Amino acid sequence: MAAKTYNNFTVSRPQEWIAHVEINRPEKLNAFTEEMWTTLPTVFDDLSEDPTVRAIVFSGAGEKAFSAGLDLAAASVPGSFFNPEPEDVADAARFAARVRRFAYKFQDCVSSIERCEKPVICVLHGVSIGMAIDISVCADLRICTSDVSFSVKEVDVGIASDVSTLTRLPKVVGSYAWVKDVCLTARTFGAEEALRVGFVNSIFPSKATAVQEAMRVAGVMASKSPVAIQAIKEFLDWSRDHDVATGLKYTAVYNAAAVNTKDVPTAMAALRARKVPRFEKL
Amino acid sequence: MAAKTYNNFTVSRPQEWIAHVEINRPEKLNAFTEEMWTTLPTVFDDLSEDPTVRAIVFSGAGEKAFSAGLDLAAASVPGSFFNPEPEDVADAARFAARVRRFAYKFQDCVSSIERCEKPVICVLHGVSIGMAIDISVCADLRICTSDVSFSVKEVDVGIASDVSTLTRLPKVVGSYAWVKDVCLTARTFGAEEALRVGFVNSIFPSKATAVQEAMRVAGVMASKSPVAIQAIKEFLDWSRDHDVATGLKYTAVYNAAAVNTKDVPTAMAALRARKVPRFEKL
């Protein structure tokens, strides 16, 4: 199948079962325009339903940045949401209705990464601020370079408009005191601190080695039963959002269909033979 | 405005936008009497609505203790809740009704710290046990001294009466095994362990340097848009208590009003000019 192309995103297939999504606007530090974040669900919904894809690596082109976040210059043209004309805000309730629709749409686009049925491994390097954090907390694993520079930027632009970070970050790391610190001060933090609090999985010396590790982990996931992998991703996100009793019930009901698959005997035979199993598409 | 005064609490204004609350009963290691904990909401509700306050540092007077917790001697006079007369407990159901009302009131007083609209940075030094933990888990950030001595004391007084700790601590740090350990054994733990599990943000060699750091962080928060800071505090606490979908919806609705403010152009202009922005009261 000829790969689809998208503006400002490069999607490649470096090896069987694995897709590599790159944000491709390096001359602007991969900052996001509205066109770009509205493209996100197109990219990830396609991969979500593509049976030849089992794991996804998500990184940024160029050496300087995973992403510098929202492109503020583009977002601030007169008449836009961030720079409304006086008549836009003349009636605050009507402007609020416009803000809500905009926010729902923006959130939904970013959430498409989390909604993707396949695991997403995010590689963060260089400048990784603002919307870079919003995106990364929707991914399943986060791998970073030693030179990465993180920052939750909301307070620096005077708004608390939550696209993803403020809702998900408290559920992604264990120290609530740390979450409040970085969100309320917008201070920069680096790779070592991110690893210590559990925000990232591992640190690598360069973008190349970090991407290489992401590919290795993606390869491990791709070698497993896709029925099992997709169910586990779904279960962990469900468990994050529900109590234990509801979690157990949901997994039991889900599995009533999911265990009825040839992947189980295939996996078991491979275990006994100490061979790598080979599973059908999903 | 002349500062209000409170028994056993000193509230000062060390710099613009910042309030400093000190528990001021050092001769009793800042142990809490009933009069003191019923004063807590007065102090924090005042600060919550005071537009000249943007961040709060909360510490204990004297060198020995942030607080030794509840003043057990005061709490145990005959006829009191902790030392009831036989006729008080003659009908267990009626005594239970009295206990419930007492517990709701006690919990509500301590929760006033969390309910405060402005960020609260708690500085913990020396003896910081029992109710000191109940209070600190209501604060947003926790900074401690290297000589701090923490302990969750419920099991040592034979009651599990939860004022705050047993409900909030599992949501404040990541290791549930550690939470169960310190709550079920009442063992003492120190600064390094507290930092490792994410209970505190940072450690300083003395109370003076810890308070200094708290002032610095409070200063950073106070320099940001108060609209954004107060919204972020609200969002993070909401997200702790709700699933992701409900979290995203709530922030979108809240921001429909909150983004419609002069703080946004003020912050953006300051970003471009690399200057410190100046925001109106809130």
Added chain:
Amino acid sequence: MAAKTYNNFTVSRPQEWIAHVEINRPEKLNAFTEEMWTTLPTVFDDLSEDPTVRAIVFSGAGEKAFSAGLDLAAASVPGSFFNPEPEDVADAARFAARVRRFAYKFQDCVSSIERCEKPVICVLHGVSIGMAIDISVCADLRICTSDVSFSVKEVDVGIASDVSTLTRLPKVVGSYAWVKDVCLTARTFGAEEALRVGFVNSIFPSKATAVQEAMRVAGVMASKSPVAIQAIKEFLDWSRDHDVATGLKYTAVYNAAAVNTKDVPTAMAALRARKVPRFEKL
């Protein structure tokens, strides 16, 4: 009272108030047969209501393994759930009904460890994979040896059938990225990593020293008021599953009965006299 005996489980009383449960099938690395996991609730329900027990140490016999998980050979006999005959799966909806009933029962058996009213300290050594993780996340504390080898095995057997781990692990440690890593790759991890992410409380050089530590901690818990200890275990599990407001209300209502006990004056008198208190059975 003569101790009850169970197939493949040894229950002893190494000291007053403490029970020691050992999985006793070392020749099969303590792998679980269906008979064994259906015995779990018998063991733990008995201990839960036994007033002479205040804390439980749970470990595996032999030097090689806490448990190698489910006994796949036993689980895979023809006609069994893991190896159904063609007629069993001829109607997928009817097979699904059978899977649901099986899963509910399996989950309920493992959950009996969490449901036990007394604290359970799990000692993990050597091979501790698959169902070993399912069990350990139901315990309150986890102590391991330096040679332990952990793995969440679902993806390696091609199923995501969650008995306990996928639902509880996201609530047991703080780093969600780490949870997704170990669950989606089935990779092995050791003691140091488990301590760093907060999965275990502590590491000891040998099974003997780890069990000794578990006994020491169990002894500390057993020396406290059983009214307080059992309430705290209940509160922490409730808080994990509910928001803060619901948590505070529940503890207030629960304590309306629980504080009305002689344990409170007993504990307070002991505190004043600096003696070890002595509490009645519960």
Added chain:
Amino acid sequence: MAAKTYNNFTVSRPQEWIAHVEINRPEKLNAFTEEMWTTLPTVFDDLSEDPTVRAIVFSGAGEKAFSAGLDLAAASVPGSFFNPEPEDVADAARFAARVRRFAYKFQDCVSSIERCEKPVICVLHGVSIGMAIDISVCADLRICTSDVSFSVKEVDVGIASDVSTLTRLPKVVGSYAWVKDVCLTARTFGAEEALRVGFVNSIFPSKATAVQEAMRVAGVMASKSPVAIQAIKEFLDWSRDHDVATGLKYTAVYNAAAVNTKDVPTAMAALRARKVPRFEKL
């Protein structure tokens, strides 16, 4: 005890154990000023903790109205919340913060009726619109006259500011289609329709007979064990807001204290003797 007095509310004790609260501003159809709704919690918190009160009848003075709702004239003075000066709304985010505080306070005052530990029977007659509905849905029973005229008024004043009705009405009656009809059209509805959809318990030809019936029902409640009555009110409100499993657990925990009372043998002896039991204060 001399009854406390309140502006615009008359609280009397028509018979043992029963309090009668009357809104007393008949010349203005019992319309509510801000001073009046801020008085509500004072009235109902007092009765909630008064052990000589077991049931409360709540009605409006005069023949024309239970209440015409919020006093719009009083609420609309310049500079007030409903009629802000231009500088009040100059920054929409800051005005929104003021609205939120105002709304929380207003809601909390009305909710004091629901929070009251004793059952509240509301008698609705004549004009019963706007805030009359907000209040009545916080009561436990609703008795009306045949001439009553109900209306949910929000849409007619151009705001959807929910003090109580929009949140509670969907939980008070069964037909969701009817709730949407009356809330989205602000149409008037009468006694028969209110009875048919389950909004009111019963209809009486006059205010005098309706109050008489409320007194009779209050008398029945007051003759029962106050431990049981207060627990049941609490359980039903809890069940409305929680799922069945959480409901059952909560009632079991609550009752662990509540059944340990002399009211049980007193009630049982009375049942056997077919006499009216006599219970202690609560």
Added chain:
Amino acid sequence: MAAKTYNNFTVSRPQEWIAHVEINRPEKLNAFTEEMWTTLPTVFDDLSEDPTVRAIVFSGAGEKAFSAGLDLAAASVPGSFFNPEPEDVADAARFAARVRRFAYKFQDCVSSIERCEKPVICVLHGVSIGMAIDISVCADLRICTSDVSFSVKEVDVGIASDVSTLTRLPKVVGSYAWVKDVCLTARTFGAEEALRVGFVNSIFPSKATAVQEAMRVAGVMASKSPVAIQAIKEFLDWSRDHDVATGLKYTAVYNAAAVNTKDVPTAMAALRARKVPRFEKL
């Protein structure tokens, strides 16, 4: 298969696919002893898993009563839960622990009726008070006779110990005001009122005709696909306890297995041929 027999319960098979459970202690108005309510889960768990059963009719033997509720005489022997010895209640916290265990067990026994995978149609006649209501709100349909006499009895025995009614009744009928009335006054209500508020489905002139109608409805249910019937019962109970988004997701996941059945083509072919379909056991 020879039908199992149970003390005080008669289980018969009046026609294919239908089981009839009768409470059989008419000389005591089918009042429940502890032995009887602990037998309930045995009866209903057996029927739940019996593939030859598709619908259940539940009624009471004799002409006078479905059930007069808990057998208070049996429940009040000295040393029992309802009539404890002084030493039982000497420590209120320890007695509370005993109450909680008792309540959990009692609730769980009654809930077995709701948990049963097959629809349960309850026929209520004559005296149907106290525990009769607890039981009936666990059934799916309720059919009554015109002479039925209902009463929620908790307040008359001085306890609010909720076995089922106080938690489920607010979810079973629409008028919350009516629920509070009958629960807070313990007044008797009859068939017409029960039908008007939606508590019962229909009224028949005699027990014989009511049972006949229950059999007819059970026959309709038994003629449908058991896969569909059991899923629908499960969905409706899940929807009662969850929000709409969670409800939709759960049904989608459940059906992923449930639609993969020969019952679908069987049902569709029958629809086209206007014949009665014939489904396999489940």
Added chain:
Amino acid sequence: MAAKTYNNFTVSRPQEWIAHVEINRPEKLNAFTEEMWTTLPTVFDDLSEDPTVRAIVFSGAGEKAFSAGLDLAAASVPGSFFNPEPEDVADAARFAARVRRFAYKFQDCVSSIERCEKPVICVLHGVSIGMAIDISVCADLRICTSDVSFSVKEVDVGIASDVSTLTRLPKVVGSYAWVKDVCLTARTFGAEEALRVGFVNSIFPSKATAVQEAMRVAGVMASKSPVAIQAIKEFLDWSRDHDVATGLKYTAVYNAAAVNTKDVPTAMAALRARKVPRFEKL
């Protein structure tokens, strides 16, 4: 603006502010093909954001049916979801993944009616079964003709695949016993029964008079402040899905923006002048 056209749906503007959507496939009793239900969100998302629309009437073309539900013939072509080829179901887990995606999409299309920001009034006449019920429970009001024939059809096609009804119906009417009856038997019910249980708002003798009434009610809603109307619809749906405390908080936060509108003084002035107010678009 030229009205958009849609296959099988006619959208007209019978009067200012009101849109009329007609299902237009009368020759097939307005049965739904996949193309038709995938068109639903297009129709309702357009109307949701169209500022010239304030209320929507939704009815079916022709005299015989609002809708006969899903077009089973179209849905059952070989290889389709309802009639899969053997290879489609060869691996039950993979078929289940396909079912889930299909169900999510189907549910989302129908939910677009509920998600629409403007009130939707559904007019049901003649045959109104299966998917007609799924659709109607997403509408805000339901008006029917006296000849309407309703039926929840899932059990008759052998599947419980819930598109909307099984999740929403228990929240739409008060009698849970009635919901279980009609869902578990698929029996037909008519207008009078639907009115008695609160399923419909009102009954009219013909489709013409029913549509006329729907237009009249839509006109009333359209004459009110659109800020208030849209907020109330949102609040009522939120309240259905959340507890009272969460409901009150949400409405307070939402209104912080929504009350800041010229609609408030416009509405108040109109009230005083007893004139019809005129509001700006939203």
